[in-house]
Amino acid sequence: PDLGDSITVRVSGVVPVDTVYTVTFAFVDASTAGSITGTLIDSTVGVVQIFSGSLPGTDFETTVDTVGGFLFAGLLKGAYRLRAFLDLDGDRKWTPGRFFPLRLSEPLLWNADVIEVRKGWESDVDTLTFAVP
Numbered sequence: 001p002d003l004g005d006s007i008t009v010r011v012s013g014v015v016p017v018d019t020v021y022t023v024t025f026a027f028v029d030a031s032t033a034g035s036i037t038g039t040l041i042d043s044t045v046g047v048v049q050i051f052s053g054s055l056p057g058t059d060f061e062t063t064v065d066t067v068g069g070f071l072f073a074g075l076l077k078g079a080y081r082l083r084a085f086l087d088l089d090g091d092r093k094w095t096p097g098r099f100f101p102l103r104l105s106e107p108l109l110w111n112a113d114v115i116e117v118r119k120g121w122e123s124d125v126d127t128l129t130f131a132v133p
Contacts, residue, residue, distance in 0.1 A: 034117035035073040037124050040064045040084050047087045047094075048072075050080045061092065075117045082111040 040046040048070045049061040064070050085094045085108040097105035115123050 032119045033074045033076060034119055035071060035075060035122045036080065036082070036115055036117060037069070037071045037122060038082070040068040040070060046084055047092055048082060048084045050075075050082055052078050052080050063087075063092075077117055077119050079114045079116055081114055084109050084111075 036050065038048075040048060046064045046068065047061055048064060049059065050072055051059050060072055062070050062072060085106050087093075088106050089095055094108055095103075095106045097103055117123055
């Protein structure tokens with residue numbers, strides 16, 4: 001494939017069986033993408049997720065390394081929000097609390113700032129470090 005080409009994938013027969021999903025993937029050069037890096041403090045079981053309201057299908061997640069660092073590479077130009085949570089049960093999903101049987105929710109934090117990603121740039125959020133209790 002050449003840069004700018006796209007492929008559309010159609011998936012049917014998944015639960016629910018009467019639904020058809022269509023997703024389009026585009027081939028992009030690494031020079032057209034950006035990245036976000038940062039640190040999650042005091043966490044070795046943390047998950048960091050990014051969300052983009054303007055680019056559907058661009059929600060990603062990663063786990064932090066042994067010193068709390070994280071990296072999202074290959075991101076398209078746009079505005080992203082970050083959130084982090086302690087994945088105490090290890091299912092890679094944020095688990096809310098409940099009353100019976102009593103279970104506290106996993107600690108969850110949203111980064112207050114929107115991060116602008118530009119092509120060929122690395123957006124470093126070290127100055128906006130999450131502090132997870």
